[in-house]
Each structure stands twice: as C-alpha cells, then as structure tokens.
Amino acid sequence: MVLVVKQHRCTHSASCVCIKGHLSEDALFLVFRHMNWNPRLIAILSCVCKWFDEVAKQVLWKEFCHARAPKMMLDLHSGGSHIVDGNWKALGKLLIYCNGCTKGGLFNNIHVPGHFVFRTRFSRTAGKSFLPLPCKSDVLYVSDPCEHLDQGEEGDLGFFRGIFKSFATSRVKKMLIEKRARFHPKELCPYCKAKLWNMFQENMIPRSASARLGAYDDSAEYFVCLNGHVIGISTLLPLSDSEEAADE
Numbered sequence: 001m002v003l004v005v006k007q008h009r010c011t012h013s014a015s016c017v018c019i020k021g022h023l024s025e026d027a028l029f030l031v032f033r034h035m036n037w038n039p040r041l042i043a044i045l046s047c048v049c050k051w052f053d054e055v056a057k058q059v060l061w062k063e064f065c066h067a068r069a070p071k072m073m074l075d076l077h078s079g080g081s082h083i084v085d086g087n088w089k090a091l092g093k094l095l096i097y098c099n100g101c102t103k104g105g106l107f108n109n110i111h112v113p114g115h116f117v118f119r120t121r122f123s124r125t126a127g128k129s130f131l132p133l134p135c136k137s138d139v140l141y142v143s144d145p146c147e148h149l150d151q152g153e154e155g156d157l158g159f160f161r162g163i164f165k166s167f168a169t170s171r172v173k174k175m176l177i178e179k180r181a182r183f184h185p186k187e188l189c190p191y192c193k194a195k196l197w198n199m200f201q202e203n204m205i206p207r208s209a210s211a212r213l214g215a216y217d218d219s220a221e222y223f224v225c226l227n228g229h230v231i232g233i234s235t236l237l238p239l240s241d242s243e244e245a246a247d248e
Contacts, residue, residue, distance in 0.1 A: 025055055028045075028059070028060070029059060029063075032060050032063070033063070037060065037064035037067050039064055039092060039096055042056050042060045042064060043056075045060070046089075056089065057088060057089050058088070061089045061091070061092040062088040064088075065088055065091050065092050065095065068092075068095050068096070069122060072122055072124075072141055075124065075165065076141075076165050079166075087192055087227060090191040090227070090229065091163065093191050094161055094191045094229060095120065095122075096117055096120070097115070097116055097117070098114060098115055098116075098117050098146040098159050098161070099159070099161070099190040099231055100112040100113050100114035100148075100159060101159075105187055106187050106223060107221065110151070110154055110157070112148050112151065112157065112159070117146060120143045120146070121143065121144050122141040122142065122143050122162065122163075123141065123142060123143075124139060124140070124141050126142045126144075126212055127139070127141050127142040127162060128140070129142075129206070129208040129211070130142055130162070130205065130206070130209045130212070130220075130222070130230075130232075131172065131206070132172070132175070132204045133206065134171060134175065135170070135171040135175060135204075137171060138164060138165075138170045138171050138172055139164065140162055140163070140165070140230070141162050141163050141164075141165075142160055142161075142162035143160050143161050143162060144160070145158025145159060145213050145214075145215075145236065146158065146159045146160070147236065154235065155235050155236070156235065156236040156237075156238070157233060157234070157236065158215060158233070158234045158236045159231075159232070159233055160213065160230075160232045160234070161230055161231055161232065162229075162230035163228055163229055163230065164230070167224070167227065167228025168228075170228070172204070172224065176197050176202060176204075176224075179202055181197050181201075181202050182197075183195040183196060183197060184196045184197075187223075189223075189225035189227065189229050189231070190231065191225075191229045191231075192227050192229060194226040194227045194229075195225065195226055196223040196224070196225050196231075197223060197224050198221075198223055199221075199222050199223065199224060200220075200221040200222070205220055205221070205222065209222075209234075210234060213234045213236065214236055214237055215235055216234075216235050216236075216237060219234045220233075221234070
C-alpha cells in the first residue's frame with residue numbers, strides 16, 4: 001500500500017481550498033485507525049471540504065461504528081440487511097450522542113441540552129420490551145437511559161435511543177402504516193433528519209418499556225424515524241422505588 005498524495009483538485013467543489021490535492025483514502029484510513037477512529041477528529045475532517053466529508057461518511061464513520069459496537073453492527077447487517085449503508089454518520093452520532101430535548105420540541109416544554117456520552121450499552125434483549133405484542137419478531141437495539149436528575153417539576157428524566165434492524169420491512173413500520181399514523185408536523189430525527197412517528201400517540205408502547213427503564217408506569221415515550229432510529233424519554237422512579245420494583 002503506497003501512501004501518496006493525489007495531485008488533483010477536489011472533484012466535489014470547484015471552490016475547495018485543497019488545490020494541492022488530497023491524501024489518499026488509504027493514508028486517511030491508516031491515520032484514523034492509529035487514532036482509534038476518534039469521532040471528534042472525524043467530525044473535524046468532515047468540515048474541511050466535500051471530498052473529506054464523503055470519505056468520512058463512507059469509510060471513517062463505518063469503521064468507527066464497527067470498532068465501537070462490533071457485535072451490534074454484525075447483527076444489523078446479517079441476513080442481507082443493509083439498513084445502515086449510507087447512514088454511518090447518523091449511526092455513529094447515535095452511538096455517542098444523547099440528543100436531550102428543547103422546549104416546544106418532541107417532548108413538549110422540557111429543555112435538556114444534548115451532549116456527548118463516553119460510552120453507552122445498547123441491548124437487543126432490552127429492545128424487546130419496547131415492542132408491541134404483534135411486533136415481537138422485530139429486532140430493536142435500545143440504549144440504557146441517560147439519566148438527567150432533578151429536572152424541576154419533571155423529576156428525574158431518562159433519555160434513551162436505539163435503532164431497528166431492517167426497519168423498512170419491520171412489523172412496527174407495517175403497523176404504523178396500517179394505522180395511517182401521521183408524522184410529527186415539524187420535528188425531524190436529530191440523527192438523520194428523517195420524518196418521525198410518535199409511538200406513544202399510536203398506543204404502541206407496552207408497559208414493559210417503563211419497567212425496563214426503571215420508570216413510572218406509562219411514562220415512556222418514543223419516536224421512530226423512517227430510517228429506524230429511536231429517540232425516547234421517560235420519568236425515572238427514585239432509586240429505592242426502582243430497586244423494589246426490580247425485586248418484585
């Protein structure tokens with residue numbers, strides 16, 4: 001593998017400042033592998049020009065996702081599923097970013113700033129608790145709740161996120177279409193900018209979701225976008241109460 005500079009202009013932007021050519025994709029791959037696919041540096045590289053942004057989307061974010069959650073990525077692509085193809089950047093952001101919420105947004109008047117998280121566990125087993133009974137054969141990975149405590153009148157909040165495998169052919173999507181569910185009138189998925197369905201509004205969130213989160217009954221609410229990304233919130237039980245519920 002020869003690490004050489006490609007002597008040509010950026011093919012994606014005539015005004016690109018990279019007039020002296022780009023590093024080869026092979027060179028970028030080796031550099032970022034050495035840096036363990038640092039997401040902050042990938043994001044910075046994406047801002048240089050459209051050519052670097054394309055390399056990041058197609059190569060670097062893909063490698064980041066596989067390095068961060070290898071078993072999950074393998075499962076999402078098993079059985080001929082290619083739901084993630086073309087959306088590696090969105091999935092990479094979902095793995096490390098808690099979106100929070102803004103006033104007047106998805107979760108009414110609650111305002112909690114979004115932030116990056118060091119590490120989050122996503123579970124396929126936990127995802128079963130968020131699926132309506134007719135859709136238990138679907139595969140959904142859901143994160144542990146990101147806890148935001150003492151939020152005034154709202155109490156202790158837990159934000160969670162997730163992704164469906166093969167959402168385009170899932171029973172959940174089929175049920176939403178059969179119900180003629182409407183998209184949210186103005187909000188879009190914070191990860192991929194696709195339109196969102198409100199699962200709570202369609203009465204498609206089982207009580208087991210709140211139990212799984214350690215939250216008050218029927219307090220779990222989540223949206224799913226056309227690409228299968230999940231964004232949700234719940235009101236968490238006080239620690240002692242949630243422990244007692246688990247014991248029962």
